[in-house]
Amino acid sequence: MTIASGTTVITHARIVDPSRALDEIGTIIITDGRIAACGASEMNQGIPDGAEVIDGAGLVAIPGLVDLRTHVGEPGSEHRETIRSAALAAAAGGVTSFVMMPDTDPVIDDVALVEFVLRTAREIDLVRILPAAAITLGLKGSEMTEVGNLLAAGAVMFTEGRGTIANAAVMRRAMTYGRDFGALIAHCTTDADLAGHGVMNEGLFASLLGLSGIPREAELLPLERDLRLARLTGAKYHAAKISTAMSADAIARAKGEGLSVTAGVSINNVALNENDIGEYRTFFKLTPPLRHEDDRQAIIAALADGTIDAIVSDHDPQDVDTKRLPFAEAEDGAIGLETMLPAGLRLVHNGDLPLMRLVELMSTGPARIIGLDAGSLAPGRLADITLVDIEEPWVLDPARLRSLSKNTAFDEARFTGRVKQTIVGGRTIHIDGLMLGAK
Amino acid sequence: MTSAENPVAGPFPPYPHRHLLGIAGLTYPDIANLLDRAETAIDLSRQREKKRSVLRGLTQINLFFEASTRTQASFELAGKRLGADVMNMSVASSSVKKGETLIDTAMTLNAMRPDLLIIRHQAAGAAALLARKVACSVINAGDGAHEHPTQALLDALTIRRHKGRLDGLSVAICGDILHSRVARSNIILLNTMGAQVRAVGPSTLMPTGIAKMGVTVHTRMEEGLAGADVVMMLRLQRERMAGAYVPSVREYFRHFGLDAAKLALAKPDCLVMHPGPMNRGVEIASDIADGSQSVIEEQVEMGVAVRMAIMEALMEPAGATAP
Numbered sequence: 001m002t003i004a005s006g007t008t009v010i011t012h013a014r015i016v017d018p019s020r021a022l023d024e025i026g027t028i029i030i031t032d033g034r035i036a037a038c039g040a041s042e043m044n045q046g047i048p049d050g051a052e053v054i055d056g057a058g059l060v061a062i063p064g065l066v067d068l069r070t071h072v073g074e075p076g077s078e079h080r081e082t083i084r085s086a087a088l089a090a091a092a093g094g095v096t097s098f099v100m101m102p103d104t105d106p107v108i109d110d111v112a113l114v115e116f117v118l119r120t121a122r123e124i125d126l127v128r129i130l131p132a133a134a135i136t137l138g139l140k141g142s143e144m145t146e147v148g149n150l151l152a153a154g155a156v157m158f159t160e161g162r163g164t165i166a167n168a169a170v171m172r173r174a175m176t177y178g179r180d181f182g183a184l185i186a187h188c189t190t191d192a193d194l195a196g197h198g199v200m201n202e203g204l205f206a207s208l209l210g211l212s213g214i215p216r217e218a219e220l221l222p223l224e225r226d227l228r229l230a231r232l233t234g235a236k237y238h239a240a241k242i243s244t245a246m247s248a249d250a251i252a253r254a255k256g257e258g259l260s261v262t263a264g265v266s267i268n269n270v271a272l273n274e275n276d277i278g279e280y281r282t283f284f285k286l287t288p289p290l291r292h293e294d295d296r297q298a299i300i301a302a303l304a305d306g307t308i309d310a311i312v313s314d315h316d317p318q319d320v321d322t323k324r325l326p327f328a329e330a331e332d333g334a335i336g337l338e339t340m341l342p343a344g345l346r347l348v349h350n351g352d353l354p355l356m357r358l359v360e361l362m363s364t365g366p367a368r369i370i371g372l373d374a375g376s377l378a379p380g381r382l383a384d385i386t387l388v389d390i391e392e393p394w395v396l397d398p399a400r401l402r403s404l405s406k407n408t409a410f411d412e413a414r415f416t417g418r419v420k421q422t423i424v425g426g427r428t429i430h431i432d433g434l435m436l437g438a439k
Numbered sequence: 440m441t442s443a444e445n446p447v448a449g450p451f452p453p454y455p456h457r458h459l460l461g462i463a464g465l466t467y468p469d470i471a472n473l474l475d476r477a478e479t480a481i482d483l484s485r486q487r488e489k490k491r492s493v494l495r496g497l498t499q500i501n502l503f504f505e506a507s508t509r510t511q512a513s514f515e516l517a518g519k520r521l522g523a524d525v526m527n528m529s530v531a532s533s534s535v536k537k538g539e540t541l542i543d544t545a546m547t548l549n550a551m552r553p554d555l556l557i558i559r560h561q562a563a564g565a566a567a568l569l570a571r572k573v574a575c576s577v578i579n580a581g582d583g584a585h586e587h588p589t590q591a592l593l594d595a596l597t598i599r600r601h602k603g604r605l606d607g608l609s610v611a612i613c614g615d616i617l618h619s620r621v622a623r624s625n626i627i628l629l630n631t632m633g634a635q636v637r638a639v640g641p642s643t644l645m646p647t648g649i650a651k652m653g654v655t656v657h658t659r660m661e662e663g664l665a666g667a668d669v670v671m672m673l674r675l676q677r678e679r680m681a682g683a684y685v686p687s688v689r690e691y692f693r694h695f696g697l698d699a700a701k702l703a704l705a706k707p708d709c710l711v712m713h714p715g716p717m718n719r720g721v722e723i724a725s726d727i728a729d730g731s732q733s734v735i736e737e738q739v740e741m742g743v744a745v746r747m748a749i750m751e752a753l754m755e756p757a758g759a760t761a762p
Binding site: 202203204205206207208209210211212213279280321324325326327328329 | 463540541542560562563564565567568582583584585586620623646647648649651652
């Protein structure tokens, strides 16, 4: 990662830093890629000679977003998304770090592949790309990967990607072994048998559309199993994408018992509900499925009260061939890196979440979960900063998305709030839609 | 009202939709209009000279991704009686099976400039997807477990001809409602027309939220059939019989099959209907299927009439009908 040498000063920005519960107009001084000073009191210190000055007036400066769940097509499906195009999309969306999911082809289940991702990320030199490794070899759900070696190589978490480990004994062993290395196990839970051929949330709307439903219990049963195993093993467990009120309750109970458990939710399940599927719109075919509005409201309450720790983009590029199909036959997934912040700001503008909490859920919280030295504007921390005009109205034009795939659930959506500038390690990589320094 | 010269073109109000993708979205007048038109088509079909020329020069393509002898034949006959050039694409045995997508097929067919596309597909929403991609009118001949609008229309026509009305009737729809597009279309149509609908069957074969679809739900046939004016039996697919949704055929027939004892609980003049093809001895006893209350064969005749009516309504040039 190239670190900007010298000094950069952001002036007159509204600084929102959940790590210090700071929300004030102030100045941020960046020296050699790290925050040197940040706050209202720095305003009187003057600007150091030779410093680059960014006028932050009218903008909100937040720690750069940290996305715990980005699917990339490289290696294996580069036509959907390369590591480079994902990095550009992240930069445009104000995401300064993302965790790359291991369900590529080949699967990231080996040290060489972790090194491949890190090497590619270094060559692109844009945002921080943090590989997640598979829990089991080939994501087959049976044999454990080399947890210790993968951690040493730079894997930040272990996950089965889109899949769920069905075998409880395999899960238990992975958690037991992982615990000894301090590994974080992130799991997206779906009971394959109970979900059956389901393609959307089970309920009246699915019945009217004639589509098979996925009951909410299909998410809950393996989640509750995992939480019991977390208690049994003492492993660090992250419920990667919960979507229902029942799952949020299960997480709250586990946290109440003092387990080392965290939870994430996809921005899609926060911003949308099953009615958005409308007349079989496949860009809204997602895992977990979009739920009933009651569940969405429960998820928002769980975001507000601290039960859920992170909002993820769940960026999942799918090309036209896999989406231009009848609903039941289309692939799941939507891209999200470039829209997660504006979609999240809807909650702020609606009064559902304070801005401070949204930033915590998209930056400080996820950074804490993976132990990343980001998600904070405190002096000494990495200068990963996103500047946002939270009042700018705009309409999403899919043609202008940086992602190679255009399967956005926010096609032509109206947003209020736009990312204006993205800074990684003190270096501006994106300003007003213009990409800088991309190799 | 009909003349021998031009028997179908009565003073019908224009039909306000471009496609027939489902019953959902149709109003009471829309449905009544189609049923009235179908009445005149019955007269035509019962003449020696059955052929008319209102669709002459127009091309109708039957695009059937699921094998279906009777529905495809019914649409073909309806088109031919109106003078259309009809082409059948049985996709079960064509390139579409080899990976060509529905949309590619649609674009290819669209380039041949058809005027009417009839589609049956195993996926819910397939007809709506096709309709967005082609320039012509689309009729849904069944899409997954979603809708089968012409079946509901022909059922309504059959009932109306026997009972003189639809509103106020008690109609029991029995069996595999979960997987049935026929049930969904009928529930919507009968509700729109003012009938009282009962959904009858084991809970494993009921869709979630069925009670909110405007029906009363019964898990016992005895209860669901009591005092009914019409009973519609649904086909139970073979792969769902043994253990998957119901334990066995004999158990299903005993508890949910329509036999004389159960039918006796309905009104004495209760109509017995079935969309076909029937599994005799599974959902319906043979003697009931062939009995005096059965209108199952008549449903087939009404099918041709209803399909003629909807095709003509969709193909009517703007301004050609009475205001």
